[in-house]
Amino acid sequence: MAQIFGRQSSVLTFIFLFAVGSAVSGSAQNMTAMIAGRTVQGLGAGGILSMSEIVVSDLVPLRERGMYQGIINSVWALAGVTGPPIAGGFAGAGQWRWLFYINLPLCGVAFGLTFFFLKLKRPPGSVREKLGRIDWIGNGIIIIASTIVTLALVEGGIIHPWNSFQILVPLVIGIVGIGLFLVYENFWVIGEPMVPFDILSNRTSLSGYAAKSQHPALSVSFHVSPLLITAITVSATNHYVTQNVTSWALIMIGAGLMTTFTKDSSTATWVGYQIITAIGIGGLYAATTFPVLAPLSITKNAHALAFYIFLRTFAQTFGVSIGATVLQNELIRNLPSAFFSLFPADANIAYAAILQIPSLPEPLQDEVRVAFATSLSTLWKVTLGLAGGGADNDILHETDCFASGDR
Incomplete structure (x- = not known):
């Protein structure tokens, strides 16, 4: 859509879809209406996510783009911190519909700002011609x-x-x-290809896509600062491979340290090790963008970023599923039978068991805590392996600097 209808029209369309989906979900009287509303809302949200990065890529040179990605992700971090308490307040007061209605004034403001201030060149052609290009x-x-x-x-x-x-x-x-x-x-x-072959035809871009598909979906609490540090160092040095390698190394170190967790690990230990991992993830969030875009013509930015974001979103689904499966299987193997028998055979033990642990008598409580620590250790080993696979992608880089137009 961005290539065919232009940036402003696409952003406005996705904001409108998100608002319509929010209104339908908020006013839903049955599950069918709720699912329909959430579907439309998801279409809008996905488009907004992609278009925010595409618009930034149009306005800002690649080597300076990380700073603006940091600003965008600061907004995501703020939403991640404030969203759950607000949602919990609405739900606790029995006003769950306002979880969706609250989006409407925000969409109105965003729509107005986009309409009046986002002035980018529109592609030529009639609506019928543009629809034919889709x-x-x-x-x-x-x-x-x-x-x-x-x-x-x-x-x-x-x-x-x-x-x-x-x-x-x-x-x-x-x-x-x-x-x-x-x-x-x-x-x-x-029509207009969504994934042109030339955005996949060089090793450097391919390494960026591969790295993003292996980027672990973990905590975002400490992502913004390392993202900004990555952006600043890339801008200052005109190179990006070192930042990718360092980020993967921090993830591997953090995941490796987390494999040593026991039931008696101190709060400082489990918080500190996760911070190391999160710093690596935050740096990688920005670092993988540079090898994807650096070898490509600026005219391919929209296609490349759309595919990049698709991989990131899709990989998160895989990551959650892999993590949940590993943990579930390990808990089934390690939990004492006296505790495991308290749940139905098809129960998701990884979630159902947590609330039960504080009320368990000894020594059963201690045995369950050991089982969880052992099972999580296996999960961190899997994470370590995935991070190692991601680090291997760095050997595919054909270049480590930007074209002259991005300097």
């Missing part, structure tokens, strides 16, 4: 395929076992569908 088939393939994969990941280990055909069949079909989408985009696309 890759309708590609959109259909990726929407269906990613939805099937997401449903399988969400239901796996909860509604159906991971090794059941109800999970494996849609998971395989969805992954094959995503592969088919990439093939279609490069050989048979009709």
Whole structure:
């Protein structure tokens, strides 16, 4: 949409969709209406997320862009801190509909600011010509395929076992569908391709995409400061590989240290080790953008960033599913039978057990705490392995500096 209809029109459309989805969800009288509203709201939110980065890429040179990403992520961090208490207050007062209605004035302000102040060149052509340029088939393939994969990941280990055909069949079909989408985009696309082959045809950009798909989905509490530090050092040195390597190293060090947690680990220990990991994740949040965009023409920014954000969002779903599955399986193996028998066979022990632990008698409570510490240690080992795989992507870099136009 950004390439075909222009930046301003796209941003306004997505803000409007988010507002409509919020209004429908807030006024929903049944689950069907709620799902419909949340679907529309999700379309708007996803578009806003992508367009914010695309607009920044249009206005700011790549080497200076990290600072503006830090500002955007500061807003996300503020929302992450203030959102849950506000939502809890509304829900506790029985006014859950205002969880959605509160978005409407904010959307109104954003819509007005965008309409009056976001002045970027609009692509030429009539609405009919622009609609004809949309890759309708590609959109259909990726929407269906990613939805099937997401449903399988969400239901796996909860509604159906991971090794059941109800999970494996849609998971395989969805992954094959995503592969088919990439093939279609490069050989048979009709209209404006969403993922042009040239944004994947060099090793440096490919390494950035691969790194983003392995970027662990952990706490964001300490992301903003390291993100800004990464941005400042990239701008000052005109290089970005060192920042990527350092960020992956911090994640690996933090994850490795967290494998040593025991039931008696001090608060300073488990907080400190997580801070190390979070600093690495925060730095990587910005650092992986540079190898993706540095080798590409500025005309490819919108396509590259849209695909980059898709990978980031999709990888978070995979990360949550992998983490939950590893923890669930390890708890099943390590929890004492006396405690495990308190739950139904299909219960998600990773969540259901936590509230029960403080009320358990000794020595059962101690045994459960040991089981949790042992199981989490395995989860951190998996994280360590994923981070190691992400660090390996840095060897694919063909360049470590920006083109002259970005200096």
